[in-house]
Each structure stands twice: as C-alpha cells, then as structure tokens.
Amino acid sequence: MMRVNLSTILLVCISVHISVCDSGVDDDSSITTMLQLRDSVHFSYTISNFFLDFIRGEKPPTAVFETLINVRTSHHSRLTYRSVEPVVTTYLGYGICLIVGVLFAVLMPVVGLLFCCARCCGKCGGRVQFVDSKHDPCKRVAYTVCLVLIVTFQLAAVVLVFINHYLFHEALVSRDTRIGAVSQINLSLVEFEASLRDMVQMAKNTSTADLVEQKERFMRIVDVGLVDFQEDFIKMSQANDVSNVISEFQTTARDFLPGSEAISQISYFNHSLYELISELPTIRQRLTDTLNTGCSIEKIIECNELMKLANDKLKVRLLPSMLQLDEVISISNQIQRHLTDVDSLNKFSEIINNLAVIVRRSIDSDLDRAWKDLAQSPETREKLASVFEGIVANASTALKFARDLISMDGNEEANNNYLRTVEYLLYGGMALLCIPILIFLLLYLGLCFGTCGDRPYEEAGLCNRGVGANLLLAAVGFMFLFSTILMVSCILPFLVGGSLQTEVCRYLTGRYPDGPLKMDQYVFETLKSILVAVERPLSDSSKSRSIQINKDNINTIQSTLDIIRFNLSDTILTRCEYEPFVKAISTGEFVWPVLNDAIDGILQDLVASLKRADLVSPLRNIIQSSLATLERLKFISAINFNEAVNQANTPITYIDDLNEFVSRLKGLNMDSLTPHIQALVNGPVKLDASRSNIHTLFMRFNSFPDQMNHVVNNLNSYNEKLPTSVHSSMDRGLIKLRPLFTKELQLAVIATWHDIPCQSLRLAAKRGVDSVCYTFLMPFNAFWTGLGFTLLLFIPAIVFAVKLAGLYRKTEKYSRDYEEPDYISYHGFYMRPPTDYHDNNTQKLRNKSRKHKVKSQSNGSSTRNAQPRYQQLSVYPYDAYE
Numbered sequence: 048m049m050r051v052n053l054s055t056i057l058l059v060c061i062s063v064h065i066s067v068c069d070s071g072v073d074d075d076s077s078i079t080t081m082l083q084l085r086d087s088v089h090f091s092y093t094i095s096n097f098f099l100d101f102i103r104g105e106k107p108p109t110a111v112f113e114t115l116i117n118v119r120t121s122h123h124s125r126l127t128y129r130s131v132e133p134v135v136t137t138y139l140g141y142g143i144c145l146i147v148g149v150l151f152a153v154l155m156p157v158v159g160l161l162f163c164c165a166r167c168c169g170k171c172g173g174r175v176q177f178v179d180s181k182h183d184p185c186k187r188v189a190y191t192v193c194l195v196l197i198v199t200f201q202l203a204a205v206v207l208v209f210i211n212h213y214l215f216h217e218a219l220v221s222r223d224t225r226i227g228a229v230s231q232i233n234l235s236l237v238e239f240e241a242s243l244r245d246m247v248q249m250a251k252n253t254s255t256a257d258l259v260e261q262k263e264r265f266m267r268i269v270d271v272g273l274v275d276f277q278e279d280f281i282k283m284s285q286a287n288d289v290s291n292v293i294s295e296f297q298t299t300a301r302d303f304l305p306g307s308e309a310i311s312q313i314s315y316f317n318h319s320l321y322e323l324i325s326e327l328p329t330i331r332q333r334l335t336d337t338l339n340t341g342c343s344i345e346k347i348i349e350c351n352e353l354m355k356l357a358n359d360k361l362k363v364r365l366l367p368s369m370l371q372l373d374e375v376i377s378i379s380n381q382i383q384r385h386l387t388d389v390d391s392l393n394k395f396s397e398i399i400n401n402l403a404v405i406v407r408r409s410i411d412s413d414l415d416r417a418w419k420d421l422a423q424s425p426e427t428r429e430k431l432a433s434v435f436e437g438i439v440a441n442a443s444t445a446l447k448f449a450r451d452l453i454s455m456d457g458n459e460e461a462n463n464n465y466l467r468t469v470e471y472l473l474y475g476g477m478a479l480l481c482i483p484i485l486i487f488l489l490l491y492l493g494l495c496f497g498t499c500g501d502r503p504y505e506e507a508g509l510c511n512r513g514v515g516a517n518l519l520l521a522a523v524g525f526m527f528l529f530s531t532i533l534m535v536s537c538i539l540p541f542l543v544g545g546s547l548q549t550e551v552c553r554y555l556t557g558r559y560p561d562g563p564l565k566m567d568q569y570v571f572e573t574l575k576s577i578l579v580a581v582e583r584p585l586s587d588s589s590k591s592r593s594i595q596i597n598k599d600n601i602n603t604i605q606s607t608l609d610i611i612r613f614n615l616s617d618t619i620l621t622r623c624e625y626e627p628f629v630k631a632i633s634t635g636e637f638v639w640p641v642l643n644d645a646i647d648g649i650l651q652d653l654v655a656s657l658k659r660a661d662l663v664s665p666l667r668n669i670i671q672s673s674l675a676t677l678e679r680l681k682f683i684s685a686i687n688f689n690e691a692v693n694q695a696n697t698p699i700t701y702i703d704d705l706n707e708f709v710s711r712l713k714g715l716n717m718d719s720l721t722p723h724i725q726a727l728v729n730g731p732v733k734l735d736a737s738r739s740n741i742h743t744l745f746m747r748f749n750s751f752p753d754q755m756n757h758v759v760n761n762l763n764s765y766n767e768k769l770p771t772s773v774h775s776s777m778d779r780g781l782i783k784l785r786p787l788f789t790k791e792l793q794l795a796v797i798a799t800w801h802d803i804p805c806q807s808l809r810l811a812a813k814r815g816v817d818s819v820c821y822t823f824l825m826p827f828n829a830f831w832t833g834l835g836f837t838l839l840l841f842i843p844a845i846v847f848a849v850k851l852a853g854l855y856r857k858t859e860k861y862s863r864d865y866e867e868p869d870y871i872s873y874h875g876f877y878m879r880p881p882t883d884y885h886d887n888n889t890q891k892l893r894n895k896s897r898k899h900k901v902k903s904q905s906n907g908s909s910t911r912n913a914q915p916r917y918q919q920l921s922v923y924p925y926d927a928y929e
Contacts, residue, residue, distance in 0.1 A: 081226050085214055085826075091207050092825040095832040096548065096558070102140025103549040107565075110137040112573045141545070145538065151838065152534040159527020187854045191494060194847040198490045201837045201844070205483050208833035212480065215826040216473045220466065231818030233450055238811035240446045243439045246628065249803045262418045265791045269414070272787060273403035276780035280662075281399060283779075284772035289761045290396045293673075296754045299747065300389045305379050309744050316741050317372045319734050323699070324363050326730060331361045334712075334723040341719045353711060360701035361708075361731075365738075369694040375748065381682055388676045392758075398669045406660045413656035417649045476830075479536055482529045483837055486522050490848065493518030497855040512855035519848040519855070526841045533838055540831040544824055552820035555616065563616040620816070623809035631805055650788055654781060662773045670766045677759055684756070688749040695742035699735040706732065 110133040117130055135142070214226070221227030224234045281287060302309050335354045342350035382389070398405075496515030554562035554569075622631035702708050709732060712724050 078223050078225060081214070081217060081221075084210060085226070088207055088210050088214075088829065091211065091829040091832065095825075095828040096553070098832065099545050099549050099828070100553070100558075102144060103545075104137070104140065105559075106137045107569050107572075108137075108550045109569050109573050109576075110134050113576055116576055141542075144541065148534050148538040148541075148835075152531045152538070155527055155530035155534075155841075159524065159530075162527070163524070183854055187497075187851065190847045190851045190854065191498060194490065194844060194851060195494060197840050197844045197847065198487055198494075201483065201840050202487050204833040204837045204840075205480060205487070208830055208837070209477075209480055211826040211829040211833065212473070212476045215823070215830060216469060218822045218826060219469045219472075226822065228818045228823035229453055231814055231822055232453055235811050235815035235818060236446045236450045236453075238814065239808065240443050242805075242807040242811055243442055245807065246803050246805070247436050247439050261791070265418075266414070268787050268791055269784075270403065270407065272780065272784040273406050275783065276406070276776060277400070277402040279779060280402060280772065280776035283776050284765065284768070286399045286765065289758075289765050290399065292754070292758050292761050293392045293395060296758050297389055297392060299751055299754055300382050300386070303375075303379050303748055303751075304383050304386070305376070307379075309748075310375065310379055312737075313372065313375055313741060313744060316734070316737060317367050319737075320363070320365065320367050320699075323730055323734055324367075326726075327361065327363055327700075330723065330726045330730065331357055334361075334720070334727075337717070337719050337723060341717055342715070346715055349711070349715065353708075353715075356702065356708065362701055363699065363731075364701050365694055365697060365699050369690060371688055371691045374688070375691075378682070378686055378748075385680055388679050391676050392673055395669050395673055395762075398665055402662060405662065405665060406657065409660040410653070410656040413652060417653055420649060479533070480834075482525070482533065486525045486529075489518050489522035489525065490844070493522060493848070493851075497851060516852035516855035519852045523845050523848050523852075526845055530838065530841060533834065537831045537834045537838060540827060541835065544828045544831065548820070548824060548828060552816075552824060555620065555816045556820050557620075561617075563620045564614060567614045567616050619805070619809055619812045623805040626805075628803045628805040628808075650785075650792055653788060654785065657781060657784075658777065660777075662777075663770055666769055666773075667766060670762050670769075673762055674759065677755060677762075680755065684752045686749065686752050688745050692742065692745045692749055695738055695745050699731050699738060705735055 114131055114134045217226050218228040220229075222230050224230045301307070304310070335357050338350045338354040338357070493515045496510065496518060497512050498515075500511040500513075500515055502512060551566070553559050554566035556562065559565060618631045698705070705727070709724060709727055712720055712727075
C-alpha cells in the first residue's frame with residue numbers, strides 16, 4: 048500500500064513538473080494531452096457547479112442593488128435587519144460557508160496549540176499505556192482503514208487541484224484557442240467584428256423587400272393605438288356624460304309609448320277606479336246593514352264605530368279626472384309619431400365610439416404611401432445601411448481597443464509583468480499544494496510503520512510502531528500549523544469564482560432555464576430601480592438620503608436601459624441560433640436612436656397626417672343635428688302632471704288606512720262579514736296598494752321635460768369645449784404612439800435584412816462567454832472545491848491519527864492472564880516497577896500493605912515456606928527481558 052501511494056504521488060509531481068517546464072511548447076501532442084486532461088477532470092467542474100447552485104438557490108441577484116438603494120434612500124439613519132434581510136436570505140449559503148471557513152482558519156491553530164500543551168501535561172494521550180486492551184487490535188485495524196480512506200480521498204482531491212491549477216495557468220498564458228482563455232477572448236472579438244462587417248455588407252446588397260407582414264403588424268399597432276386614443280378622448284371630454292343623459296331620455300320616451308307597460312298600468316288603474324266608484328256604495332250599504340243587524344251585544348260598541356266610519360268615509364276620494372289620463376295618452380301618441388327623431392339621437396354615441404375608424408380612414412392613404420416608400424425607396428435603405436455601417440465602425444474601434452488591452456502586444460512591459468504574475472501564481476500555488484502532499488506523505492509513512500513495524504520495545508530497531516506514531520503526530524502538527532494559510536487560500540477564490548459563476552455565468556451559459564433572458568431582465572430591473580431612485584423627488588430631504596449621480600452617469604444608465612430592454616443577451620446567445628437577424632431582433636422592445644434618421648421623414652409624415660385628421664367637424668355636425676332633433680321634440684317641454692302626481696299620492700278613499708279598517712272588521716269574528724270584507728280587499732284595498740306604482744310612473748313622466756333640457760345643456764357644453772378636448776387628446780395620443788411608430792418603422796426598415804443570418808454572431812459571443820465561464824472559471828472553481836474538501840477532511844484525519852498514535856505506542860500484546868482475579872496476577876500487578884503506571888511513593892505503600900496482609904494471613908510451616916518461593920517468581924513481562 049505504501050509503495051503504490053508513494054509511486055502515485057511521485058508520478059503526479061513529475062508529470063506536473065514536466066508540464067510546467069514544457070509550457071512554452073504548444074505542439075499538437077501537448078495540446079491534445081491538455082484537452083484530455085481537462086476532459087478527465089470535468090466531473091470536478093460539475094461538482095463545484097452543483098455545490099454553488101445548492102448554496103445559492105434560485106433567487107434573483109437583484110437583492111444587493113435593491114437593498115443598497117433602499118438603504119441609501121431610507122428615512123431612517125440606523126441600519127436595521129429588515130433593510131438587509133433580502134441580502135441575507137439570498138446569500139445565506141455563502142455566509143454559512145464564509146463563517147465556517149473563518150472559524151476553521153482561526154480555531155485550528157488555537158486547538159493545535161492547546162492540544163500540544165495538553166499532551167505535554169500528560170493529557171490527550173500524552174501518558175503512554177504499554178499493554179493492549181482486549182479491543183485495541185480491532186480498533187487499530189478499523190482506525191487504520193478509516194485513515195487510509197480519508198487520506199486517499201484527500202490525495203485524489205489534491206491531485207485534481209494540481210491538475211486544475213495547471214489548467215488555470217494554461218488558460219491565462221496559452222496561445223492556443225482550445226485551452227487559453229485569453230486567446231479565446233481575442234478570437235471571439237475578431238469573429239464578432241468580422242460577423243458585424245459581413246452583416247453590413249449583406250445589408251448593402253439587399254434589394255426591394257416585401258413588407259406585407261410588417262405592414263399588417265404595424266396596422267394592428269395603429270388600430271390599438273387609435274382605440275386607446277378614442278378611450279382617452281371619451282374620458283377626457285366627458286362624452287359618456289352626454290351619452291348617458293341621451294340614453295336615459297330615450298329610455299323614458301320608449302317606456303311611455305302607446306301599448307307600453309307604463310301606459311297600460313295607468314289605463315288599468317283608471318278603469319279600476321271607475322269600477323270602484325260604481326261598486327263602492329253597494330259594498331258600503333251591505334256592510335253597514337250587516338253591522339247594524341248581526342252584531343252581538345258585547346261587540347255593539349265596536350260595530351257602531353265601524354258602521355259610523357263606513358257611512359262617513361268609505362267613499363272614493365280620487366276621481367279619474369284628476370289623473371289627466373287624456374293628456375297622458377295624447378303625449379304618448381306624439382312620442383310614437385316622433386320615435387324616429389328619438390332614435391336618431393343615437394348617432395352621437397355612434398360617432399363617439401367610431402372615432403378610431405374615422406381617424407384610420409383619414410390616414411389610410413398616408414400609411415400606404417409610407418410603406419411603399421419603405422419597401423421600394425433605395426434612399427431609405429442607403430440611409431439605414433450607412434447608419435449601420437457607422438455603428439459597426441464604432442463597434443470595431445471598441446473591439447480593437449479591447450483586443451489590444453487583452454493581448455498587451457503593444458506594451459511589452461505590461462506583458463512581461465502579466466506573465467511574471469502568472470508564473471508567481473503557478474509556482475506559489477504549487478508550493479502551497481506541496482503542504483498537503485507533505486502531510487499525506489507523513490500520514491502514509493506513519494500508517495506503513497504502524498502497520499508493518501514491530502512493537503516499540505527497548506531493543507526494537509528503526510522499523511517499529513513508535514516511529515509510525517511519531518510520523519502521525521508530526522502530520523497532525525502540520526495540519527494544525529498550515530490550516531490557516533490553506534483555508535485563506537481557499538476562501539478568497541471561493542468568494543470571487545463562486546460569485547462570478549452564480550451571479551453571471553450560470554445565466555449566460557444557459558445552465559439556468561432561459562438564463563440569458565433572465566440575465567437581461569435582472570440587469571434591466573436593477574438599472575431601472577437605480578434610475579428611479581435617482582430621479583425620484585424626496586419629500587423631506589432633511590430626514591432622507593438620496594443617491595448622488597451626475598448627469599453624464601444618468602444618461603449612461605438611460606442608454607444602457609434602452610439597450611438592455613432589447614434583451615441583447617437572449618437575442619445573440621439564444622435566438623440567433625435558429626432565427627435570422629430580423630426575427631431575432633423583432634422580439635425586443637429596443638428603440639435604436641441612431642436609426643431615427645432613416646425613418647424620420649416617414650415618421651413625420653405619419654404624425655402630420657394624424658394631426659390633420661378632422662374630428663371637430665363630424666362631432667359638431669352630429670351635435671347640431673341632435674339639437675335640431677330635440678327642437679322637434681319641444682312638445683315634451685309642455686308636459687305637466689303635477690296635479691296627477693299629487694292626487695296619486697293621496698289614499699283612494701277618505702279612510703286613510705284601509706288595511707287597519709279591514710283588520711278591525713276581521714276582529715269582530717262575524718261570519719256574515721266575510722263576503723263584505725273580501726269585497727273590500729278585492730276592491731279599494733287592492734287598488735290603493737297599486738297607487739304607489741302609479742305615483743312613481745307619473746313622477747317619471749313628469750320629469751321628461753327636465754331630462755330633455757339636461758340633454759340640450761350637455762350638448763351645448765360639449766360643443767363649446769370640443770376643440771380643446773380634441774387637441775389635448777390628440778397630443779397625448781401622439782406621445783404614446785410615437786415610440787410605437789418609431790420602433791415598428793425601424794423594424795420594418797430593417798426587414799430588408801430578412802436573409803441576413805446572425806449565427807456567426809452567436810458563435811463569436813458564445814466563444815467569449817465560454818472563455819470566461821468555462822476555460823477560465825471552471826479550473827479556478829475546481830481549485831478551491833478540491834482544496835476545501837481536503838481541508839474539511841483534516842478534522843477526521845486528526846482524530847484518527849491521534850488515536851492511532853496512542854495505539855501504536857503500546858508495547859505488550861493483550862493476554863487473558865492479566866485479567867484473572869487470582870493471587871499471582873494481583874500480586875504481580877503490585878510488584879511491577881513503580882514507574883510504569885503510578886508514582887513511586889504510591890506503589891511502595893501498596894506493596895508494603897500487601898506484604899503485611901499476606902504475612903498476617905499465613906499459618907503453618909508450609910505457607911511460610913511457600914511465600915519465599917513465590918516471591919522469587921516474576922509475573923511482570925519486563926522480568927523476562929531482564
């Protein structure tokens with residue numbers, strides 16, 4: 048086992064050394080070897096990514112900026128936990144890992160120092176026990192196996208760390224684009240620039256395009272915008288108020304047409320009133336006769352009162368002539384003759400609800416001319432191509448500057464400093480990783496000596512278990528000594544590489560579902576919240592704080608928002624894989640200000656056409672027509688049913704409460720009164736109950752003139768403020784429509800690029816993302832992952848190493864004789880040398896007490912003779928060596 052592990056370590060170290068020495072030679076075989084090596088450790092990248100996803104979760108990375116903005120703009124001067132709670136919950140896993148790492152780095156040296164002091168004082172295994180207990184051989188085997196497994200896992204992790212450390216070095220210095228991150232970035236920039244130039248060339252070579260699809264989409268947006276304008280105009284001009292009073296007037300007119308329910312109820316009430324006038328005297332006479340002759344003696348007083356009330360007041364008070372029925376029927380017939388005029392008032396609502404159609408008809412010819420210009424005008428395409436060419440030229444300048452900055456070819460001193468720094472990182476990392484290798488070597492040697500060596504007798508040679516115990520304790524000392532520097536070297540890369548992976552790379556590489564799109568949304572939300580916080584007026588500046596950003600930075604943030612709103616990452620990294628440039632770019636909400644020149648003339652014509660749309664004239668015409676119609680309905684103003692309203696509000700008879708009168712009759716309990724009571728209920732009582740409904744109808748009919756006057760007043764008022772309402776609504780509508788028109792016209796004007804692919808642009812961008820997030824970052828993250836795993840296994844390794852050191856130091860095998868409760872083993876135990884287990888004084892006292900007890904118990908000559916013979920025999924194993 049020892050031979051295999053040492054050979055493995057030696058082979059790894061020699062391989063790494065040869066690779067470092069030959070790093071300047073990038074031939075095909077070495078590059079192939081490096082690629083195979085990277086593929087072989089790819090599982091370590093998966094482990095590190097899984098661990099980072101586990102501790103990070105799926106919460107968006109906007110918590111830090113939102114919390115910062117809330118704290119800076121808060122009215123409270125003290126920082127509360129609630130204000131930073133989103134950051135704590137989002138990065139809880141990072142916080143736990145950081146706390147564990149700091150505690151490990153601080154406590155390990157302290158615990159090591161306390162451990163050493165305790166062993167020097169004879170504690171924690173510092174005092175040696177020379178004889179095995181019954182279970183010590185089993186413990187020794189179990190602890191050895193556990194420690195071998197732990198150290199083997201640590202060794203494998205450190206080997207992976209060695210490999211990833213060297214891959215990280217190659218990513219920084221190699222000029223081969225397959226393994227060098229810097230080389231990949233340079234190639235990505237070159238390919239990106241070439242793709243933009245090819246797209247410009249294709250844009251120049253395009254001819255007349257069919258814009259039918261774009262025109263249909265634009266028309267749908269125009270229709271939606273005009274509907275919004277119509278709703279805004281109706282709301283702002285209060286046209287609904289006019290429509291409502293007209294509708295109420297028309298409803299009242301239709302409710303009082305001949306044959307309608309209202310007229311039928313009034314006629315039926317009038318007919319019932321005539322019948323009641325003819326029948327009520329007979330009912331009264333029969334009722335009084337019955338009360339006069341059929342009443343019992345005990346009820347004679349009540350009967351007389353009811354009879355007197357019936358004779359005096361059971362008479363019809365409301366006469367048919369008071370209800371003005373003839374006037375009602377006459378006005379109803381006039382409304383029937385002018386029903387066409389009443390219905391013609393609907394034209395106002397129809398015009399109001401069709402304003403969008405009116406505007407659309409007025410600008411149809413201008414829209415057709417604009418789209419014909421877009422589709423067939425060479426001048427428009429030339430403007431667009433020249434604008435795009437200028438953009439590409441600026442982008443090429445920026446890309447060239449980035450290439451020069453990354454490659455550092457023009458600055459030899461900076462290049463040399465960079466290479467020197469990278470070499471320092473390489474050799475410093477290897478020197479750092481040699482520390483755990485040394486610890487593993489000591490542990491393996493200690494295990495080999497402890498397993499294969501002899502017991503540590505005084506005459507034992509070099510190969511004994513005591514040497515193995517010393518090697519294990521030496522390894523433990525190195526673990527305590529170097530844990531801090533190793534943990535610091537693990538925490539710093541973890542914070543940098545882990546944050547870059549979870550906050551940026553997992554979105555751009557697509558490991559997170561819809562990652563590029565989510566990244567665009569998160570960045571947009573963050574910048575938007577910053578911009579809102581900057582521009583938001585603070586009500587109380589003395590109690591609140593604000594974010595101070597100069598005007599240039601605000602403009603930069605606004606420009607960046609315009610670009611990010613376009614979902615640039617998702618467009619290039621995702622949609623360009625299967626879609627051409629036009630389709631990929633059409634899903635964004637981006638308005639490119641530099642393209643305004645190419646569409647400015649068309650846009651201005653459309654805006655002018657909208658402003659020329661005449662809405663005042665048709666609305667005024669319909670208002671004048673409605674007023675003329677109301678003039679023909681002027682007979683309604685003569686309606687006056689005040690007398691009918693008042694009479695319908697009075698009881699039918701002079702008895703104010705007929706129900707009470709009927710109840711008193713029923714209280715007499717006279718069977719002879721039953722038909723008379725039923726006649727009263729079916730006659731005057733029933734008719735009096737329907738009187739309230741008749742009163743309501745007359746009230747409504749009497750309000751007809753007021754309704755017509757209300758309609759006239761509303762129409763006149765609306766006519767006065769009509770021009771102002773139209774102009775204000777048009778201006779507001781254009782403010783909303785102009786950005787939509789601009790965007791759609793831009794998308795339409797670049798629709799001539801429908802054959803231009805953007806897959807090469809995607810490949811260049813993806814290469815740049817992979818250079819940072821894979822070639823550079825994956826070995827970097829695998830470095831701290833393996834190192835952290837190794838450091839965590841130091842804790843169980845220390846425990847097993849200390850226990851094994853104590854077991855390896857025992858000199859005597861386990862024997863059952865040491866546990867027999869006989870006189871010889873007991874006497875031999877106390878006859879042992881005083882320095883073995885107890886101090887000299889205690890042992891002398893015990894031996895003296897034991898001898899005195901034996902002498903006092905002895906009797907006879909045989910016992911006395913046996914005592915000296917037993918004392919000559921030694922039961923302690925050391926006597927055999929002596």
